[in-house]
Amino acid sequence: MIWEVFRQEKPGGYHTHCGNVHAPDAEMAKLFAEVQHGRRKPTNSLWVVPQPEIAEVDAEDTTFGGTTDKSYRWAMTYTGVDASFAEEVAESQREQETADREREEVTAGGNS
Amino acid sequence: MDIETVKERAAPRAFSPKDDMPEEYRKAATRMIQFHANSEIMGAYLERPFIRQAPSLDRKLAFSAKVQDEIGHGQLLYRAAESLGIKTREEMLEELATGDGKFLNCFHYPMEEWVETPMIGFFVDGAAMRRQATLKRSSWEPYAHAMDKVCFEEGFHVKHGEDILRELATGSRAERERLQEAFETWWPRIIQFFGPTDDKSTHHDFASEVGLKQLSNDELRNAFLNAYIPKAEKYGLEIPEEPRIRKRDDGTYRVVEDDLDWDEFFTVAKNDYEGSHVQIGKRHDTQEAVEWVRTVLDEHEQTSMGTAPAAAD
Numbered sequence: 534m535i536w537e538v539f540r541q542e543k544p545g546g547y548h549t550h551c552g553n554v555h556a557p558d559a560e561m562a563k564l565f566a567e568v569q570h571g572r573r574k575p576t577n578s579l580w581v582v583p584q585p586e587i588a589e590v591d592a593e594d595t596t597f598g599g600t601t602d603k604s605y606r607w608a609m610t611y612t613g614v615d616a617s618f619a620e621e622v623a624e625s626q627r628e629q630e631t632a633d634r635e636r637e638e639v640t641a642g643g644n645s
Numbered sequence: 646m647d648i649e650t651v652k653e654r655a656a657p658r659a660f661s662p663k664d665d666m667p668e669e670y671r672k673a674a675t676r677m678i679q680f681h682a683n684s685e686i687m688g689a690y691l692e693r694p695f696i697r698q699a700p701s702l703d704r705k706l707a708f709s710a711k712v713q714d715e716i717g718h719g720q721l722l723y724r725a726a727e728s729l730g731i732k733t734r735e736e737m738l739e740e741l742a743t744g745d746g747k748f749l750n751c752f753h754y755p756m757e758e759w760v761e762t763p764m765i766g767f768f769v770d771g772a773a774m775r776r777q778a779t780l781k782r783s784s785w786e787p788y789a790h791a792m793d794k795v796c797f798e799e800g801f802h803v804k805h806g807e808d809i810l811r812e813l814a815t816g817s818r819a820e821r822e823r824l825q826e827a828f829e830t831w832w833p834r835i836i837q838f839f840g841p842t843d844d845k846s847t848h849h850d851f852a853s854e855v856g857l858k859q860l861s862n863d864e865l866r867n868a869f870l871n872a873y874i875p876k877a878e879k880y881g882l883e884i885p886e887e888p889r890i891r892k893r894d895d896g897t898y899r900v901v902e903d904d905l906d907w908d909e910f911f912t913v914a915k916n917d918y919e920g921s922h923v924q925i926g927k928r929h930d931t932q933e934a935v936e937w938v939r940t941v942l943d944e945h946e947q948t949s950m951g952t953a954p955a956a957a958d
Binding site: 624 | 786789798811872
């Protein structure tokens, strides 16, 4: 069986996917994950998940974020007001700008 | 883990469901996160009618997206609260329906006019965001993670709220007058958003010692006033004479607490205010109306168990 592996670098951080291992059971999967994925990169915790248990929906199945103009739900659309008066609002807008830019890059990459 | 160890180890995102946390911590965190989750839901219900009443298509779309976001935040937070093992999501939703679940003071008041929407959309959301940004450093990791996503989305809400405020503040004289009236109605409630002063706050000390919350009521209220009083003034809003707000030499503000109606605040806090019954009742009725959807989903989950993994919430 294949087990997908998610690594958390530091306590309090997110577990992000880092690869998979072949193993007959969860105990062995944890051991292999430790050896293959937790040895060099900083690791605080690993999750191993049986691959058949993972449900997937991808960009071929759906259009993430819809197909119509949804600019109304982005902070940067509201150009008549300025986010800089409050650091947390400005930070949120920066995060949204990054997400929007990355989204466009992915879309552009997918079409090429 | 005993309480002393918890206090020693308290740090941003220090504790997760893997840790054996004492009941006192888990109860305090549940109370705090459940309150937050309930508030997201009740706020969404208050704003929902404005999807229909929005004056333009752009506003309608934005309001609809916002209400959807807030319900999503509620769901995220119930998950974070549930992970403490004190109450299930079903129990918390049930408590909200029966009137046992507590939620933010501002959401106990009716909001009927479009001109009132920036009071929630800008000032209350702005106050909430100030607080939520500090909770990214909460010691309960699932709560802090929920705040990452909530804060990511909230920037849109606050800017959209300010955009409505700007539009009304540069509108006709009649609009500006009604805006000022709405501001005067909502202002004391907004000040009370942060609760009573530190010396009267019941839960602060423990929550702070174990790192669940980062700043005190007073510090947060002050941080809010610092950023939002200039905004109100920028849009020509006159700050009501009461509650009296004094600027200290160091630039921080002191609110004369006795100018605020604390009897009303504590009645609201007990869900006993007239508006509390109305808002809880509205949500209860809506829940009843869509009961069949939950029943169908539950039945489906039961029958598909064993053949497929349970769907995520």
